[in-house]
Amino acid sequence: MKYIKSLFSILMLLSLCVFTSCEQENEGVIYDANNQGLSFTFNTFEFSAPANNPVISVPVYRAVADEAFTSSITVSTSAPGVTAPSSVSFAAGEHETTIDINLGQELGVGVKATITITLNEADASVGGVAETSVTAYKEYVFESLGMGTFQDNWALGGTYSVEIQKAQGFDRYRVIDPYKEGLTNDDGEWENWIAMGTRCPYIEFWETGEGDLILFNNFALGINYQAVASQPIRAYHASDFSGTNPEFSKKLDAKTYQLAPYYYINGLGGWNNTENDGIIVITLP
Numbered sequence: 001m002k003y004i005k006s007l008f009s010i011l012m013l014l015s016l017c018v019f020t021s022c023e024q025e026n027e028g029v030i031y032d033a034n035n036q037g038l039s040f041t042f043n044t045f046e047f048s049a050p051a052n053n054p055v056i057s058v059p060v061y062r063a064v065a066d067e068a069f070t071s072s073i074t075v076s077t078s079a080p081g082v083t084a085p086s087s088v089s090f091a092a093g094e095h096e097t098t099i100d101i102n103l104g105q106e107l108g109v110g111v112k113a114t115i116t117i118t119l120n121e122a123d124a125s126v127g128g129v130a131e132t133s134v135t136a137y138k139e140y141v142f143e144s145l146g147m148g149t150f151q152d153n154w155a156l157g158g159t160y161s162v163e164i165q166k167a168q169g170f171d172r173y174r175v176i177d178p179y180k181e182g183l184t185n186d187d188g189e190w191e192n193w194i195a196m197g198t199r200c201p202y203i204e205f206w207e208t209g210e211g212d213l214i215l216f217n218n219f220a221l222g223i224n225y226q227a228v229a230s231q232p233i234r235a236y237h238a239s240d241f242s243g244t245n246p247e248f249s250k251k252l253d254a255k256t257y258q259l260a261p262y263y264y265i266n267g268l269g270g271w272n273n274t275e276n277d278g279i280i281v282i283t284l285p
Contacts, residue, residue: 037063039128046135052169054138057098068092071123079113081106112137140167146285156182172206212251235261238274255284
């Protein structure tokens with residue numbers, strides 16, 4: 001009888017352990033009445049910001065909006081110069097707000113930064129998105145200044161009325177579709193070398209801040225050497241080549257700039273005008 005009682009006690013103890021273990025294993029997230037239910041809408045975002053005001057705003061939401069509330073967040077990135085808050089705040093009655101991140105001045109225009117934002121686990125929605133990865137970059141925002149003039153005295157020889165645009169907050173300009181009229185008229189007598197569909201939509205140039213010097217992105221004229229599609233003539237800045245002088249691409253006065261390009265066909269060579277004045281002349285409105 002004593003043996004049976006002992007065996008029964010052991011079985012009861014084992015049963016209690018099993019039930020206790022099951023309860024612990026099945027225990028989920030305990031409901032917290034103070035949880036605000038914070039969440040992002042997506043696991044990933046992509047934003048661009050104007051280079052003169054490089055701030056992005058990442059939306060975040062909450063389920064409970066009875067009172068004003070502030071929650072800590074964690075923001076991490078390897079991008080230089082990026083600044084972000086350490087908390088997010090909601091006004092009373094507000095279900096949505098933003099986390100504003102400044103991309104700063106160190107990050108180059110067009111360079112993408114990856115930023116991870118993590119909400120405080122204690123305040124995050126159980127079924128929501130508590131962490132998001134943000135891809136962000138800066139871009140120039142151009143606005144029209146009106147109509148100026150464009151001359152390419154090597155390729156065309158005429159003077160053309162063109163739209164000029166300027167980047168907000170920067171001495172950076174675009175000359176819109178500068179070769180269209182000259183190629184349409186064949187003012188340069190290129191005949192079947194003309195390839196209208198390959199011409200650049202704009203020429204972009206900017207002041208360097210080093211005296212009157214300017215730089216410009218290389219661009220296609222819309223002319224193929226010997227009418228071969230794989231041999232477009234492009235214009236390059238002197239700095240794209242060794243042994244050339246970049247000082248002829250410069251600002252001439254308050255409204256006039258000149259470009260001294262190297263007209264080049266990849267793999268073949270070209271025409272070096274990097275030390276000549278008056279090759280391409282652009283006048284602002």
